[in-house]
Amino acid sequence: xxxxxxxxxxxxxxxxxxxxxxxxxxxxxxxxxxxxxxxxxxxxxxxxxxxxxxxxxxxxxxxxxxxxxxxxxxxxxxxxxxxxxxxxxxxxxxxxxxxxxxxxxxxxxxxxxxxxxxxxxxxxxxxxxxxxxxxxxxxxxxxxxxxxxxxxxxxxxxxxxxxxxxxxxxxxxxxxxxxxxxxxxxxxxxxxxxxxxxxxxxxxxxxxxxxxxxxxxxxxxxxxxxxxxxxxxxxxxxxxxxxxxxxxxxxxxxxxxxxxxxxxxxxxxxxxxxxxxxxxxxxxxxxxxxxxxxxxxxxxxxxxxxxxxxxxxxxxxxxxxxxxxxxxxxxxxxxxxxxxxxxxxxxxxxxxxxxxxxxxxxxxxxxxxxxxxxxxxxxxxxxxxxxxxxxxxxxxxxxxxxxxxxxxxxxxxxxxxxxxxxxxxxxxxxxxxxxxxxxxxxxxxxxxxxxxxxxxxx
Amino acid sequence: xxxxxxxxxxxxxxxxxxxxxxxxxxxxxxxxxxxxxxxxxxxxxxxxxxxxxxxxxxxxxxxxxxxxxxxxxxxxxxxxxxxxxxxxxxxxxxxxxxxxxxxxxxxxxxxxxxxxxxxxxxxxxxxxxxxxxxxxxxxxxxxxxxxxxxxxxxxxxxxxxxxxxxxxxxxxxxxxxxxxxxxxxxxxxxxxxxxxxxxxxxxxxxxxxxxxxxxxxxxxxxxxxxxxxxxxxxxxxxxxxxxxxxxxxxxxxxxxxxxxxxxxxxxxxxxxxxxxxxxxxxxxxxxxxxxxxxxxxxxxxxxxxxxxxxxxxxxxxxxxxxx
Numbered sequence: 120x121x122x123x124x125x126x127x128x129x130x131x132x133x134x135x136x137x138x139x140x141x142x143x144x145x146x147x148x149x150x151x152x153x154x155x156x157x158x159x160x161x162x163x164x165x166x167x168x169x170x171x172x173x174x175x176x177x178x179x180x181x182x183x184x185x186x187x188x189x190x191x192x193x194x195x196x197x198x199x200x201x202x203x204x205x206x207x208x209x210x211x212x213x214x215x216x217x218x219x220x221x222x223x224x225x226x227x228x229x230x231x232x233x234x235x236x237x238x239x240x241x242x243x244x245x246x247x248x249x250x251x252x253x254x255x256x257x258x259x260x261x262x263x264x265x266x267x268x269x270x271x272x273x274x275x276x277x278x279x280x281x282x283x284x285x286x287x288x289x290x291x292x293x294x295x296x297x298x299x300x301x302x303x304x305x306x307x308x309x310x311x312x313x314x315x316x317x318x319x320x321x322x323x324x325x326x327x328x329x330x331x332x333x334x335x336x337x338x339x340x341x342x343x344x345x346x347x348x349x350x351x352x353x354x355x356x357x358x359x360x361x362x363x364x365x366x367x368x369x370x371x372x373x374x375x376x377x378x379x380x381x382x383x384x385x386x387x388x389x390x391x392x393x394x395x396x397x398x399x400x401x402x403x404x405x406x407x408x409x410x411x412x413x414x415x416x417x418x419x420x421x422x423x424x425x426x427x428x429x430x431x432x433x434x435x436x437x438x439x440x441x442x443x444x445x446x447x448x449x450x451x452x453x454x455x456x457x458x459x460x461x462x463x464x465x466x467x468x469x470x471x472x473x474x475x476x477x478x479x480x481x482x483x484x485x486x487x488x489x490x491x492x493x494x495x496x497x498x499x500x501x502x503x504x505x506x507x508x509x510x511x512x513x514x515x516x517x518x519x520x521x522x523x524x525x526x527x528x529x530x531x532x533x534x535x536x537x538x539x540x541x542x543x544x545x546x547x548x549x550x551x552x553x554x555x556x557x558x559x560x561x562x563x564x565x566x567x568x569x570x571x572x573x574x575x576x577x
Numbered sequence: 578x579x580x581x582x583x584x585x586x587x588x589x590x591x592x593x594x595x596x597x598x599x600x601x602x603x604x605x606x607x608x609x610x611x612x613x614x615x616x617x618x619x620x621x622x623x624x625x626x627x628x629x630x631x632x633x634x635x636x637x638x639x640x641x642x643x644x645x646x647x648x649x650x651x652x653x654x655x656x657x658x659x660x661x662x663x664x665x666x667x668x669x670x671x672x673x674x675x676x677x678x679x680x681x682x683x684x685x686x687x688x689x690x691x692x693x694x695x696x697x698x699x700x701x702x703x704x705x706x707x708x709x710x711x712x713x714x715x716x717x718x719x720x721x722x723x724x725x726x727x728x729x730x731x732x733x734x735x736x737x738x739x740x741x742x743x744x745x746x747x748x749x750x751x752x753x754x755x756x757x758x759x760x761x762x763x764x765x766x767x768x769x770x771x772x773x774x775x776x777x778x779x780x781x782x783x784x785x786x787x788x789x790x791x792x793x794x795x796x797x798x799x800x801x802x803x804x805x806x807x808x809x810x811x812x813x814x815x816x817x818x819x820x821x822x823x824x825x826x827x828x829x830x831x832x833x834x835x836x837x838x839x840x841x842x843x844x845x846x847x848x849x850x851x852x853x854x855x856x857x858x859x860x861x862x863x864x865x866x867x868x869x870x871x872x873x874x875x876x877x878x879x880x881x882x883x884x885x886x887x888x889x890x891x892x893x894x895x896x897x898x899x900x
Contacts, residue, residue, distance in 0.1 A: 218866045221653045244869060248654035343734070343760045345847045401739035403850055404758010409738065538868040548850040552763060 153247060155466060156279040158255045158288065165260045167201040167476040174205045175473055176230040178223065179460065182210040185427060185495045186459070189296060192489045197480050204473055217241060224250040224465055231468040232477065234460045235291060237274050238369075238534025239284065239571070242461060246290050247281030252464040255288045257475035267293065267482070267499060270528045273366065274457050282575050285370030285530070292478040293458030295487035297498035297519050299426045299528075300350050300357075300455045301441045303511075308335055308420045316440070320358045320447040327397045330420045337397040339419025341410030342551075345544040347402070348389075350423035352547065353532055354444040355385035357453040365453075365529045371572050377565045382532070387557040390550060403552060415439075426496045426515055436511040443518055452521070456528035458482075458498055491516060499523065536571035539564060640882070647875035657872070664876035674877070677857045680767060681836055684856070687771030688778055688835035693827055695775070696782025701816050704790040705798070715787070719780035726777075730844035733773045734760065737845075760846050766854045773841055778831050789823035790816060825896035829889050836885055857881055 164170060181190040187210065194206045209230065211219070216234060220241065223229055235242040235251060245251045258264055264272055271293050278287035302323075304316070309326070312333045317323035330337040340347045356365065360381020368375040377383070392398055399405055399419065412430055414422035417438075422429075429439065443452035462481065464474045480486060487500035496515045497503050501523040505516035522528050533540035546560040622629075647664050651657035667674050699718075703711055721729060735741055737759035744756035759769045797815045806814060839858035842848060848855035857877050865874035 214866070221869075225654075240868070244652050244654045250654060343758065343846055343849070344844075345849050401758035401761065403761025404737065404739045405761070406734060406738070541863060541868065544847075545849060545851050552850060554763065554851065 164472040177232040178230040229465040240537040291461040291463040296459040297496040339414035341405030346407030441514040652869040684835040688774040689831035692778035700786035704787040721777040726840040793819035
């Protein structure tokens with residue numbers, strides 16, 4: 120009995136604690152809102168040398184491999200050029216950054232520079248919460264809108280009320296490193312089946328048929344962890360749809376119907392490939408990483424993946440090449456492509472001038488040169504050359520150059536709503552397993568988009 | 578229970594009395610006991626305070642916040658809007674969440690019922706006998722408990738892969754027609770993950786039951802045998818009642834494990850193919866971090882916590898009912 124009475128008393132003591140939490144905790148998410156999103160009128164400084172001694176806190180997701188090598192070299196080049204500015208990096212895995220970003224930006228002392236992901240899931244929400252700085256003054260001062268290809272600049276733009284994407288003010292900036300969905304090919308296998316690098320989608324499908332009849336696995340693909348379908352799907356969409364319509368759909372401009380993006384045809388084409396046995400046997404049970412490894416081990420003619428993501432060992436890259444899936448109409452190839460990161464500046468940053476100067480540097484020529492030096496695909500600077508001796512990387516750099524010159528990048532389809540990626544992945548699995556039809560995938564995507572556009576309450 | 582806490586209080590009292598030994602003795606009588614006792618009580622609370630404070634800040638406060646957030650629509654950044662019970666009604670009209678709940682019931686069989694049945698029968702068969710190398714068996718069977726769940730998930734992903742060992746064995750026995758990518762199959766993915774859970778919990782059940790059986794006085798077994806009980810009768814009249822305490826512990830642990838299963842699903846199928854292996858915790862994770870809908874995620878968390886609490890209470894009540 121003694122112990123029970125005590126428990127009771129302790130319980131009573133805890134009630135005020137709970138009540139305080141209920142009452143003192145303010146309304147969740149009250150914040151600055153979008154009021155502070157318009158550009159300030161004051162002049163901005165673009166000469167870091169005159170800014171005095173400053174320490175910039177940078178949060179990034181370049182936590183390993185070439186990512187980290189590039190970022191480290193860019194930071195030290197910047198510090199060398201401007202010794203009065205010190206950069207303190209915090210590097211976390213991608214998922215951790217995305218989960219922690221809103222909390223970090225709301226804290227009293229947030230990082231100056233953060234890697235918010237483009238699209239509604241991250242950057243769009245942060246803009247609506249007034250947590251990231253409108254960079255238009257800096258874009259003007261540094262001439263970003265003239266030097267960046269428009270298709271890339273759009274990927275970092277939102278209206279100041281946070282209701283429109285792909286237009287309005289720049290709330291982030293690209294870096295001089297690309298992330299592109301491309302097709303890798305095995306040089307020896309392509310030669311063995313007597314095929315060349317395709318220049319139209321029909322050519323590509325002919326190669327698939329040739330590989331199949333020669334007993335070669337046409338496309339190495341694994342999707343058990345929902346990690347292997349969007350790459351070929353988005354590539355097919357870019358091959359079949361008009362780039363302007365794809366961009367307008369993603370940015371919800373003028374309410375473009377998803378039917379005009381090439382998405383429906385892409386879904387049904389992928390189903391045909393699956394039915395014809397062009398994809399790895401039992402791909403539904405293969406892990407995406409295993410499919411990439413199988414491709415590197417020579418078990419597949421083609422593999423759709425992001426640039427720089429093959430698990431290559433030293434010396435293996437000479438066996439492979441890359442290209443962007445050619446257009447169905449034989450026109451200039453279009454690729455789902457963006458900067459490897461969107462860097463935004465915290466709205467609370469006390470060193471916005473210095474932060475913008477670093478953003479400008481990370482998007483500059485020297486950063487692009489460092490990218491090719493570290494073996495990662497450059498962006499924004501079509502004139503940088505790949506070092507000799509790595510044929511796969513030479514292909515990659517050529518792709519980046521062409522996309523830059525042609526302005527042929529389209530944004531990732533899944534930026535258009537926070538939940539579209541999940542919807543596509545689950546409905547595509549259902550469809551490919553024969554549990555539903557391609558039109559069910561399309562209508563699920565259409566509904567997902569319509570529901571989200573409604574919540575923007577324009 | 579009460580004896581235990583009495584004796585603990587006694588010790589604390591003795592210690593504090595020792596500390597107060599230098600004080601002049603107080604007047605004898607009723608008045609002497611009462612303030613002393615009260616002081617002792619506050620002293621006990623003072624000892625408890627640091628732990629209590631940490632518990633309040635780390636567990637209670639977030640829990641209360643979670644309950645509160647579950648009544649809002651919130652993307653984690655912009656202003657939240659009042660949702661009432663909308664986040665909770667999702668359990669009724671959201672097909673994904675309903676499916677996730679059904680999968681949890683399915684997982685209870687694989688994560689709780691099966692391991693308990695297997696663990697109890699193997700413990701009954703081995704615990705009272707000198708099996709050669711039983712320590713090694715026990716070590717091997719207990720191993721999954723020691724492995725990090727992420728490691729176990731990677732191993733199972735490999736086992737179930739189209740080119741994995743299961744399919745190799747099937748092919749070797751001429752059953753090539755049965756091979757498939759197990760985790761990519763709509764019928765087999767859920768039982769396949771369930772089986773991994775059985776493997777994980779089996780060792781814990783067996784070790785706990787084994788220890789429990791060794792605590793049962795052997796006179797009881799002798800008596801049963803004298804009365805002519807066979808091994809089956811012996812199990813049901815002596816072993817099973819003797820394991821009631823262990824059963825309550827194991828039942829609570831494994832049921833809660835089944836309700837909270839996340840890592841193996843997230844690291845193998847992410848709830849796929851389609852939504853055929855989705856669990857409430859996977860939906861919770863997606864809503865909290867991937868598609869910011871913090872209120873809905875909190876509602877799932879609250880429901881899971883309440884269900885877990887009810888299950889533990891019911892199990893504890895049942896196991897103590899005759900005492």
